[in-house]
Amino acid sequence: MKYIFCLGIWICFVLKDIYLILCFSIIFSIYLYIRFKKKFIVLLWFLCSFLTLFFFPSYHPAEKGTYEIIEIKNKYCIARNEDTKVVVYGLDQANFGDKYQLDEFENIYSLKNIHQFNFESYMNKNNIYECTNGKENQCIKKSDSIKSYIFQKLKEKPLCLLYLYGIYDPDSINLLARLSLPFLVCMHILEKILNTIISENKTKFVCILISILYGYLFTFKIALVRYILNQIVKYIDSESFCITSTLLLFLFPYSSCDFSYILPFGLGWIQKYIKKQNKLASFIFIYSLQFIYFHEINLLALFFFSFFKNINVILFLSSFFIDISFLNIQMPVFHYVPNLIFYSLMILLFYYLIHNQIKYSILILFLCSPVYSSYLNPFFHVYTLDIGQGDCTLIVEPYKKSVVMIDCGQNLYRNNVEKIILPVLEDLQIHTIDTLIVTHEDIDHSGGKEELSEKIKINQIVEDSNEEIKVNYTFYSLLPERNIKDENDSSIVSYFQYDTCSFLWMGDASISIENQLLQRYDLDVDVLKLGHHGSRTSSSFHFLEKIDPTLGIISVGKDNKYNHPSSKVISNAHLLGIDLLMTKEEGMIHIFTLKKFTFFVTATGLFGMI
Template identity: 40%
Template structure:
């Protein structure tokens, strides 16, 4: 393999780690790569190039810090917000009527925050990948742009054409394989390039096609696919060597597109190019492309789209004609009825084990020419995925991040049962539609064995009726003396108690699996805690979900000392008006050395166990073990 290609592959890995802000892994990878180059290659120029390139990529992906007040110019527009820049400083401005090159005066800023749930979209993480960490807290429009790009955007926005908005501006409700790859534009430009090449040869087709794309950029935003197209045409103009083309793409693309190391725009063409160089038959190439499209769709979209898989070549040409026609003001009604993807076989969420198997398949593609071995590794990835979905031996407890509210999902091994404790709603967001139902689908939970509504507060039981309209529920439990129909110990503690308010009426759930004891307190206060300690021995609790979001009315020092959990959980919203959790509660947890996870900082908390193996992970990236 070309030595520069090896160095470029390592550079691409650096760009991926840098865009993910995984600086510790980045450091170790760079040290390992430099050691490998020094032992593998006699010349030091490879190590020097890699070192310079790695430093450039890392600096390119470093955040610029807190932005200053001043004028910001819009460079990207979405449906409800826009991105604007002032030098290196990039900010989000929540202005749905903004257009390209509009100018805003921004007076104050706030950190971008959003809910974080495993397998669900996080706006905060999405923006951080683009090196945008701040949003305008106070802004005023100074001037509206009269540029060609701004005028065209306003005109197309008024037409409200979903196809053009998605193709030109990536404004859509959901990403698909077609929109991510920029299929309409790139296919059209490729057709133009091939047409010129047949008539004039490579000497004309490459530079002319580059000029056409750059001319296109004067009127419309530059899709990442267009960036890659220009890089490919430029490299092939210089030399027909496919390895040079790969080197140029892997080194230049991450510098031109921040956070773009794992863009499908880059990965899919590179994989297909690699497959084409293996010397396989046409049939073997088609099978390999199909396998990797399946794997990539699962990793990037958590779903398989039959339209994208089996009609990709045909549809991309039709979409290119539709795209060209719409730009010229022509109408093709029969083309507008084409499916836009998302004809699904199933939704899924690839776990860590599947991603490992997928990486093995990719590594096999890079290092071995044998079709059978690569097909076997790819098939192994799919087997691991299906096994993780339908043969999961772990006991799972998910505390969802729904802001200032409560929702916990408990799933028995092999999906024998699924119990939910609370389904809280929010006045400004439909938690059921936006979080709970999508998460259940991502975990292939088709029905709930029971839904426990701990008490009649909107942030605990406000979503029960709405959830029942989306998914079958075996039991809706609202009383403390109702049993939960599962085959493992699951109790409602102190069904007969003295309660002075609605919060103290909360159902307190105690359940146990794989030697781990869990205690969920609802909004029960200190008086209920005293009654529990009088009636039960709670010294064996391993995981305690604090009552009333960690407020000062619950989680007394004595109760925390008696239960002495390994892990305390708090479901609480960031910047909530109640100032939860209370400082005294946090001081008590710190004094007793109880590890604590809060959704406002850590996002969703996922606990899972299998016999003596007991682990937890959070949406923010924390991973740990519980003692046996």
């Protein structure tokens, strides 16, 4: 019964919404009554599920006041004023417990691309919505605590910051940053030693005290809190998994879907319900989670985890006395985003394992699915990447027969190729671009061409409308001969069609080019990427009315200095019944077609059918 209760509470925390929790609670209570025939159990369940509603902190907008530093990361800090937390940038000398006078705040914003880490969503999930740029002269009180003293002494030791505080540069993440908290491994070793000297209960008590002291001096990570709770609960119940997992949810309500919670939670269920093939099931579970959460797998760490875990402990203890930051162990990884084939085989495998069976043919198919499954994708894909104020579109033919990219814009303050385009290509397992179309020579369209060519194989670069696009579906560069007034008017205009869906990509072409297109072609368009980021110099009412697209896409950066998109263009689209999606609001826009059906999904989770 404990396991069923634990699962029910976990589902409540995953659902979060009060109405969804209420509906689930009623259905689950009926199941409990049918199974156990006891009203007391149903009553207890309603009480527990009702309590979950009070453990999600309500949002309080940040206001001018005194904020205390409670968490320090590589490029930012988190500060708190009563129930409100904010992200603070620019405080290189900040320490735990320091107090700052913060006055102005803005909403956290980050670029949003499907399958990529999104800082805005990550912070919002933890009930943090605002940020500010702090200055050292805003500090009104420096902390004199033991915790701040220790941090000041250790802040020049990178491995100490990594192991003790979880502070590392995400751009240079290595094997050490991905391994488990070495302190917990040390505690397990200490437990074994103490059990040979003193009683088991005294050992637990000593370990609890040491762990609480460690958390006070450094940070209470979820793994550490789990260990402490586990030791405390063992005084009451030797089978502590369910109680510990449930208590952890009430302490960390936003962690219900985090890797740090799901991994031990899932392994606990495997220990309970899969007896015969326990080790194999655990291996499959860990293998799956690496792809699901990180979209990559480190085979070295997977197969030699125990070895690296022990090495990690040695490095952890050594980092206090000698500088070993030169041991930057980079991870050879394999990238893959799980798809329907992967999930289907995973579910099928666990079904057989729960019934004490193993089908080796399915196991082999599952383990190899990251290698072959992307070549079995029957959809035609069009990805409009969120690169800020710029353009980059990726077009992938079914079964990965061809890959076309339209533009690869750069940014003066961010390397789009390194930070966005290459990670997206890695996750999609794209190692060759068949054709790169550079619409024109503006940095926000062509700026990444040279760097991208150095990092990935490109078979053809098209920079002129007269060049043929070498794909096996309808793909034309329209209006090769035209009258132009400026560089924007020289933009390659791409028209392509797959199945029954047609697309028109305008580059930065102006209204003059639009009029020439209408004079020369009878265009039937389902999806239009509006010209010049929605500027008033493009997308005239007459042009939008004539081509009559169902969906319009605007690739544009938030708060750009050009004030794109134009309110007039947006108003015209709405008057004509054209649905608009903008990257600054929805992030990456992914359109995929199969036969007569065309769908879209955005990085913010918006889904629809065209």
